[in-house]
Amino acid sequence: MKIVLFSDIHANLPAFEKALELIDGETPDMVFCLGDLVGYHIWPNEIISHIRRRGIATIGGNHDAKVKGLTGAQLAEPGKNYAYKIVTDENKEYLATLPAHIHLEFQINGSPLQMLLVHGSPKSNDEYLLQDKSEADFLAVFENANADILCFGHSHKPYYRVLDTGKEPRRFKHAINTGSIGKPKDGNPQGGFVVLTINHNDSKDTKEFINVNFVRFNYDIEKAAVAIENSPLPNDLADMLRKAY
Amino acid sequence: MKIALFSDIHANLPALEAFFKDLDTRKADAVYCLGDLVGYNIWPNEVIDEVRKRNIPTIAGNYDFGIGRSSDDCGCAYKTDDEKANGAVSISFTNQLVKDEQRRYLRTLPAHIKVEFQLNSDKLNLLLVHGSPRKINEYLFEDRDEKSLSRIMHDAEADIMCFGHTHKPYHRVLEINDAGTIRYRHAINIGSVGKPKDGNPQGGYVLLHLNDNSSISQKESIQVEFIRFNYDIEKAAKAVEDSPLPNAYAESLRKGI
Numbered sequence: 277m278k279i280v281l282f283s284d285i286h287a288n289l290p291a292f293e294k295a296l297e298l299i300d301g302e303t304p305d306m307v308f309c310l311g312d313l314v315g316y317h318i319w320p321n322e323i324i325s326h327i328r329r330r331g332i333a334t335i336g337g338n339h340d341a342k343v344k345g346l347t348g349a350q351l352a353e354p355g356k357n358y359a360y361k362i363v364t365d366e367n368k369e370y371l372a373t374l375p376a377h378i379h380l381e382f383q384i385n386g387s388p389l390q391m392l393l394v395h396g397s398p399k400s401n402d403e404y405l406l407q408d409k410s411e412a413d414f415l416a417v418f419e420n421a422n423a424d425i426l427c428f429g430h431s432h433k434p435y436y437r438v439l440d441t442g443k444e445p446r447r448f449k450h451a452i453n454t455g456s457i458g459k460p461k462d463g464n465p466q467g468g469f470v471v472l473t474i475n476h477n478d479s480k481d482t483k484e485f486i487n488v489n490f491v492r493f494n495y496d497i498e499k500a501a502v503a504i505e506n507s508p509l510p511n512d513l514a515d516m517l518r519k520a521y
Numbered sequence: 522m523k524i525a526l527f528s529d530i531h532a533n534l535p536a537l538e539a540f541f542k543d544l545d546t547r548k549a550d551a552v553y554c555l556g557d558l559v560g561y562n563i564w565p566n567e568v569i570d571e572v573r574k575r576n577i578p579t580i581a582g583n584y585d586f587g588i589g590r591s592s593d594d595c596g597c598a599y600k601t602d603d604e605k606a607n608g609a610v611s612i613s614f615t616n617q618l619v620k621d622e623q624r625r626y627l628r629t630l631p632a633h634i635k636v637e638f639q640l641n642s643d644k645l646n647l648l649l650v651h652g653s654p655r656k657i658n659e660y661l662f663e664d665r666d667e668k669s670l671s672r673i674m675h676d677a678e679a680d681i682m683c684f685g686h687t688h689k690p691y692h693r694v695l696e697i698n699d700a701g702t703i704r705y706r707h708a709i710n711i712g713s714v715g716k717p718k719d720g721n722p723q724g725g726y727v728l729l730h731l732n733d734n735s736s737i738s739q740k741e742s743i744q745v746e747f748i749r750f751n752y753d754i755e756k757a758a759k760a761v762e763d764s765p766l767p768n769a770y771a772e773s774l775r776k777g778i
Contacts, residue, residue, distance in 0.1 A: 277629035280576075305626060307576040331525070331552040333578050333636075344733065370550065372733035373522035375647075377637040382629065383581075391631075476629045 277476075278302065281454045282469035283310035283337065283395065283429030287317035287359060288458025288517070291467040292326065294495040295457045302471055302491075308378060310429045310454055311337025311395035314371065315359050317458065317500070318507050324367045336374030337395040337430065338402040344372040358508045376401065384476055384485070387445050392423035396430040405451065407435040415439055418449045425450040425486065427470070432461035434468050436488040448483050455490065458500075465520040466492040523548065526711045527726035528555035528582065528651065528685030530572075532615070533715025533774070534564035536724045537571055539752030540714045547728060547748075553634065555685045556582025556651040559627070560595060560615050561716060561770050563760045568715075569623045581630035582651040582686065583658035587612065588619055589627030596658035607767040614765050632657060635679075641736050647729075648679035652686040661710065663691040671695045674706050680737050681707045683727070688713035690725050692745040704737045709745055715757070722777035723749040 280299050285292050299307060309332050314320035327334055343360045351361040363371070377398065382389040397403035398421035405417065405428055418426060418439070424446045434455030438448050455468035473487040501514035525544055530537050544552070554577050559565035565588070572579055581589065583596035595612050599605045619627075633654065638645040653659035654677035661670065661684055670693070674682050690712030697704045712725030730744035758771035772778075 277626065303573075304576055305573050306578045308578070328548070328550050330576075331549050332576075333551045333553070369733060370522060373638070373640065373731055373735075375636045376639040377635075379633075379635040379637065380578075380631040381633040381635075382631045383586075384629070388632075474629055476625065 277306075277474040278304045279472045279474070280304040280307045280469060281310060281393070281427050281452070281472060282457050283454045284312045284432055284456035284459055285323050286312055286339070286456070286459040287314050287320040287323055288500050289319035289322045290496045290500045291458040292323055294493055295467055295469055296326065298491060298493055299469065304471065307332050308393055309334040310393055310427065311335045311374070311401065312339045312429065313337070314343060314363060315339035316356070316509070316513050317359060318362065318503055318509065320359065320363045321367055324370060328370065333378060334374055335378055335393060335395055336371060336376060336401065340371040340374055341401055344368040354508065355510055382474065384474065389425070389446065390423050391425040391427070392421055393427045396428060398423070398426070401430070404431045405453070406431055407433065407437060407453070411439060414451060415441060415449065423449070425452065427452045427454060427472070429454045429456065432456035432459055434462065434470070434490050436490070438483050450486055450488070452488055459517065460520045461516075463520050464492060465497055465518060467495055468492045522550050522731045524729040524731070525549035525552045525726060526555060526649070526683050526729060527552075527714050528711055529557040529688050529713035530568050530715040531557055531584070531713070532559050532562035532565040532568050533757050534562075534567045534571075535753040535756045536715035537568050539750055540724055540726060541571070541575075543748065543750040544726070549728065552577050553649055554579035555649055555683065555711060556580045556630070557584045557685065558582070559588050559619065560584040561611050561766070562757060563618070563764050563766070565615055565619050566623045569626055573626065578634060579630055580634055580649060580651055581627065581632055581657065584615075585627040585630060586657055588615055589624055589630070591616060591624065598658070598660065603769075607769055610765065610767055611770070638731070638735070640731075640733050643736060645680050645735060645737060646678055647681045647683070648677055650682065650684045652684060654679065654682070658686065660687050661708065662687055663689065663693065663710070667695060670708055671697065671706060674708065679706070681709065681729070681743060683709045683711055683729070685711050685713065688716055688718035690719065690727070690747050692747075694740055702738075705740045706737070707743055707745070712747065716773065717777045718773070720777050721749060722754055722775060724752050725749045
């Protein structure tokens, strides 16, 4: 079972179009989007339109969740809010109705395997689960959320971490940060997404029964950066795309 | 937000193709398949390939579970000796047809998907299963005792529960009186794309309509639309008759039984 997971497109159309091309090339069995379609860039409606047209199962990110609630005065403020102002009413409604979590329960090698998809953390779409989180704290997150595989975005810094509970039958917990399609912050300005493969054949729960592959891809960063500079959005957002911070 | 839900294609490729054609006109925001891609007709691999090609999140049905494990048991509740004999032919024929890669896909399908909404600062859980949350091959018929159905949903923490397996579509709203506070649970059988059994031979699926005001306390805030569509039933029935499969399955397709 090959599952593509991506998130944090942040209205960056050149990055997203390139990503879709590469995702199609992966011929995945399922595709999920972990939110933050909008914010920071000028193409929110185009991103939403691609996602809706393809019927991609999508959860809401913190940016998506707040758009509909912004007041006219807030939307009129100069600066970053321009990115929300241009979202159409119909798309605001779509963003406001996105689910917060998607939970998949597999039956692998005779026992349940719980996979949870969230934007930030199981508790909040605005909480960061960073790579250096303490092992005990991270294991508590898995325990509270009843998850064996936890996939999330929000920090724009991709990583895969395996945690060992020491307890069978699902001894290992898998934390996967999907990175960001359109606004990476890990110093590498390429866009990124995850290809997760679940293998059924392993007779016991080894670390290797899932495989996590981080795809990074080039896209027309200059086009995306210049589009910001030519818009009412703050120019430092263009610099962030060029340098990935 | 419009969510399309379909299931019980049962290797009926003409029905699946007609379904996709209809679906593409409806502008669904998300699409889920609730299982039973194979069995009872000649195109199991083709149906699997089409569903995979569209990257549709799919859960395993009882027939998929059996074929995925090369089992000769589909977990089907056949009643008469004739049904049992026909069923044995179907699962053996399907096991012969299904190729390794498609079998691996069936074997790794999830059993449940839960989509958790947070609308109006309240939780709204949409649970997708094939038969019931308890068992992949449990039949939840429309006449099921209300208390029993409600308890199943309560135990599974489901506000909206969508399932297939019986091939007979319905929507039941269950009223819960929680110390004076009225809430509603929705039990939705989404029918069958490729082997309807409700007397209507058209294929069927569901569009679930939610918006940011949808709530467990407002009955009408969750809308369920049952779609029926025509497909080339004769092509599907003839394919059965020209195969080692029992002719009774062709008759079922023509009559929707």
